[in-house]
Amino acid sequence: MFLDELKSECDSCRRCELCESRNNIVFGVGNENADIMLIGEAPGENEDMQGQPFVGRSGKLLDEMIGEYGLSRDKNIYIANMLKCRPPKNRDPKPSEQNLCIEWLDRQIEIIDPKIIVCVGRIAAQKLIGKDFKVTKQHGEFIEIGGRLYTGTYHPAAILRNINNKPFALDDWRKIRETAERNGLDL
Ligand code: SF4
Structure with a gap:
């Protein structure tokens, strides 16, 4: 299956109640052949309006930070969220919503087949790396899971709250870039 076929399938998803309040499904953007995939928790207000992950001030900051190391969503990164629809008022996604939506992400990962997965923020890191993973203490550590390297870092929204x-x-x-180079990844 190709990614655009999966996106078409996802576009009509009504598995959880978040389908009632969404304006747009936020499936993902970036290079579909990227070796690095960035995964956040769920769309916010701007993302829901535009149908794109990490837009607005958070997205600008993210692009600025990854750009420092020659990375970009157009060139060498694919960006998605765990949940494809916005939780009302940006509340944390419920475990039931996470469990219902994760299959879309699992299938995205299977198709893109990234070598490094960067979990952005606590919720994504605890769901994808381990329930005890603490971003504040373990950010920048790499853990191998199922043949891929996973790491966690701060969500740009958290940085905007505390510079x-x-x-x-x-x-x-910087470590993500160095790890990619050390592993001979295509950047
Ligand atoms: S959040 Fe996920 S599971 Fe829920 S309706 Fe949206 S795409 Fe479907």
């Missing part, structure tokens, strides 16, 4: 976290996130992206 002191920005140097830590930049250092995480």
Whole structure:
């Protein structure tokens, strides 16, 4: 299956109640052949309006940080969220919603087949790396799961709330770039 076929299937998803309030499904953007995949938690207001992940101030900051290390969503990264529809008022996704939506992400990962998965923020890291993973303590660590390298870093929205976290996130992206190069990935 190709990614655009999966997206067409996902576009009509009504598995959980979030389908009632969404304006758009936010499936993902970027290079479909990328070796690095970035995964956030769920769309916010701007994402829901535009149908794209990580837009607005958070998206701008993310693009700026990854750009420091020659990475971009057009060139060498694919960006998606765990949930494809926005939770009302940006509340945390419920476990039941996460469980119902994760199959879309699993199938996206299977098709894109990234070598490095970067979990952005606590919720994505705890769902995809491990329930005890603490972004504040373990950001920038790499853990091999099922033949892929997983790491966690700060969500740009968290950096906008506390700019002191920005140097830590930049250092995480430096490590991601170095790890990709060390593993001979196609950037
Ligand atoms: S959040 Fe996921 S499972 Fe729920 S309706 Fe949207 S695409 Fe379907």
